[in-house]
Amino acid sequence: MRIDIFPSKFHVHARHRTRQSIVGRRSNYGRCSVLSPASIWIDAGPFFGRSWSLTGADRLEPRAGELSESDQQLWPLDRLEIALQPIIDVSTGAIVAAEALARFPGDEEQSVEHALLDAYDRGGGPQLEAACVRAALQRHTELPDGVLISVNVSPDAVSHPAVRHALGGDLSGVIVEVTEQSASEPDALFGELADLRRRGALIAIDDVSTGYAGLLRLATLRPDIVKLDRGLVTGARGNLAKVAVIESLVSLSRRIGAQVLGEGVESLDDLINLAALDVNYAQGWAIAPAAATLPAAAPAAVRACRGARTQLLRAASLAVPLGSVLEVRGSTVALAGSVALSDVHTALTRAAAGLGIDAIGLSTVVEGGLLQEISSAGAPMDAMVYVLADYPATRRALESGVMIEAHLSDAHSDPAERDLLLQQGMASLLVTPVVGGGTPLGILEFRNRRHRRWTNDDMTHARNLAEHTANVLLRLADDAPTP
CATH class of the missing domain: 3.30.450.40 (GAF domain)
Structure with a gap:
């Protein structure tokens, strides 16, 4: 089992579907993505969203195999809110996407971490993830034409009936994001994602493994988006080991037709480094923190992107290229x-x-x-x-x-x-x-x-x-x- 704790995400990884102790609690189902069950992706141009919550008549009704009425009372979906963090095009600084972070405001005991860990402890983790997926998909109709919506589900939950039901039907305009290396059965995950793709979904893979097996699975899956983990992005400038890993992942992603997103940009140096390494998109506190309404990218970040791009055009090398x-x-x-x-x-x-x-x-x-x-x-x-x-x-x-x-x-x-x-x-x-x-x-x-x-x-x-x-x-x- 592996636990990753970041400011905007809390991931619990369990390799087997057995009851294991997780930070004082117990889980009997795979991995849960706690702070980011949904992401909103914008295809082109800025989109300024707003805070959103399920209240009153919007309360989610339970379906077969999903949350019971008592569980809905235990996990307060009526107070679910979405905070938005912009994702920018590294070449221009323009906002092209926004990641939505789920939150339960109010009493600390009703935090997303608490709600999802408690849900997995009670055997209802996938059902709560499914509820978050449905909540995210409900916003799709609010978005302008051409704007995509991405839902984040843990890999072992993708095959659960509740999540399958939530992701049923036509998925055109939907991005499904999972963490590839945490799947207990990667081959089964690939089959589930292939079905989602056949129904129109785009696939994003987070926390990509750099080991041989992980890279081979990535090449086989051929996702549309590869997300570089914040631990790799933050402080990478001048770190030869991190730079080498990013270069390798960018090269592989380019060859399989995927675009690359670097999260965890905590400084302008991080952003400039991503631009120099050919990463497509970026997000992080140096660009803008998550907020109830989608914030504008920091002017300094936009200037850094455009300055780095100008320098790249000026200094384009005549060295032997990697592709074709x-x-x-x-x-x-x-x-x-x-x-x-x-x-x-x-x-x-x-x-x-x-x-x-x-x-x-x-x-x-x-x-x-x-x-x-x-x-x-x-x-x-x-x-x-x-x-x-x-x-x-x-x-x-x-x-x-x-x-x-x-x-x-x-x-x-x-x-x-x-x-x-x-x-x-x-x-x-x-x-x-x-x-x-x-x-x-x-x-x-x-x-x-x-x-x-x-x-x-x-x-x-x-x-x-x-x-x-x-x-x-x-x-x-x-x-x-x-x-």
Whole structure:
């Protein structure tokens, strides 16, 4: 048995379903997640929630295999409240989600810890978890279109009839979060989660094991979200061991198509470190504590995110990237041997396919401060000739040699670039200057139809392709006949 105690969560782990003493109490069922039975996830943009409680007519009615009337009196669901803690996009500082923490305000004996531990002591822990799940799901209809709601259940409770009933039916727009390594029967857990996924749920895995067996199960499960534990995140900057573990988990998550969330951000150093390590999302006291209504992210945290992102774009490395190496290497080899513009198009098409990017465009600077696309992979060629002065972010990129990015979902992105993305049916843009012989020759544009957070690997590939493309453009210019 293992007990983890954190400021916002209290987890009790029991490997076997036997009666075991837990901090002076006894449990006969698996693991319980006490302070966070529910999480509310926001798909895009800020959402300011409010404190919520079940009162009067909202009192949950018992169902077959769930809490009896006497148990509902013992565990005061009529005073259940939800405090919200924001989760931000590390690349922008924008609030993209909020974790909901269940609380029973009032007498200390009615705390969530007390209620759930007592419920497990009496054999009703899964039923109380099911009640919390239903309470969380009731808020789904209150949320705007596209806003997801996540419910947190202990892994061994997922298969309990009460929790199955609470999670019944269509689960589109619902995220189910469990702690993978605490499951007493991991294979059975995978089967239950597979059923939830078939009915539309997204899966988040918390407290991921770094042992071989745990990582293998993670790769098999392929969750949508991997949560880094606060013990790993807090104070990680400068801690080589923690950094190495985070890098490994980020790399694995990226390869299996999962996004990464770091919780336990207690300082701006923690936040900057997550940005440097390619973590997608973050939450913690340095961003904002949980509150009855969803608080705004601290301005200092937002500035730290944007500053770290600018630095990352500026210092993007040309080191060999971790992902899709062979596909992109083939593209750069093709560029090295290019003797015509058609060869450039072939190389960019191969690069787009290898990186999973919807479109890559190459535009060159034309006399008079103009920019014209000369090759496009994955999208029709843009016949427009653009005035650089109308696109200040792109002009600055060419003048400074520093990459820039723009996203439809980011209000801080250059307005002209966002308008162009909208016209082109794209959501995300990464612009890399193409510079040869110290002269700006053009730009390489990575474009994606769905929002894409450009990773360190993406930036490295873009720099590499831009460098080889510059050599091609210089060679083609040298080979061009003199008028």
